[in-house]
Amino acid sequence: MSVTTTRLLVLGAVGLFEPVNGYQIRRELMSWQVDAWASINPGSIYHALRSLAGQGLLIDHTIGDGGRDVVVYELAEAGRVVLEDAIVAGVSEVNVYDRHAFQAAFGLLPMLDDRRAEAALRARRDAVRRAIGDVMPPEDGQVYAPPHALRSLALWKQFAEVELHWLDGVLADIASGALSFEDTGRWAPPADDPGYQIVEDRERYRAALHRAPN
Numbered sequence: 001m002s003v004t005t006t007r008l009l010v011l012g013a014v015g016l017f018e019p020v021n022g023y024q025i026r027r028e029l030m031s032w033q034v035d036a037w038a039s040i041n042p043g044s045i046y047h048a049l050r051s052l053a054g055q056g057l058l059i060d061h062t063i064g065d066g067g068r069d070v071v072v073y074e075l076a077e078a079g080r081v082v083l084e085d086a087i088v089a090g091v092s093e094v095n096v097y098d099r100h101a102f103q104a105a106f107g108l109l110p111m112l113d114d115r116r117a118e119a120a121l122r123a124r125r126d127a128v129r130r131a132i133g134d135v136m137p138p139e140d141g142q143v144y145a146p147p148h149a150l151r152s153l154a155l156w157k158q159f160a161e162v163e164l165h166w167l168d169g170v171l172a173d174i175a176s177g178a179l180s181f182e183d184t185g186r187w188a189p190p191a192d193d194p195g196y197q198i199v200e201d202r203e204r205y206r207a208a209l210h211r212a213p214n
Helices: 005-017 022-031 042-054 077-092 100-107 114-135 147-176 196-208
Strands: 058-065 068-075
Touching: 005 022, 005 042, 005 068, 005 077, 005 100, 022 042, 022 068, 022 196, 042 058, 058 196, 068 077, 077 100, 077 114, 114 147
Parallel strands: none
Antiparallel strands: 058 068
């Protein structure tokens, strides 16, 4: 199943924080500045939540919370499979002219185990290396692009070369143990992070759904 960047991010955010309500998903994704780099607006987030629930990829529950009804979302098993496959595809499939899917998928790599995350990154590195050689016209062939267009292509090539260097560093950190995606690695938010509210709400929602606390 093809997954847009919006759907990938919404599935991933639900998977990271489930059970979670729509407002929390919107607030979390906006804190990732998805409106700036992925052109995602709050309305599309709410629409994606409803659409994904309608397709059976999310499970929605209406629960009582503080005297009001709240709709909270969890990943369905089918949604988890689609999400993990979409993360792998977003990381490993390369378009040197558009990195939106990669940016979204890289941010969700903690949803995978380290082995699968590393394999996807290695596949991307190999694909970027191959793609670099295809950006510019062949030096020994007829060039049909004007000089300023060639300059633009050279910029895309340099972006890809920078990414290749960056991927080398990420994979070196994984190999040395300095970077791990499982359980979000060694990072933990500071105690005064306002995002902690989502953790407190999640435990309350889990209790309402009769789930064991995390």
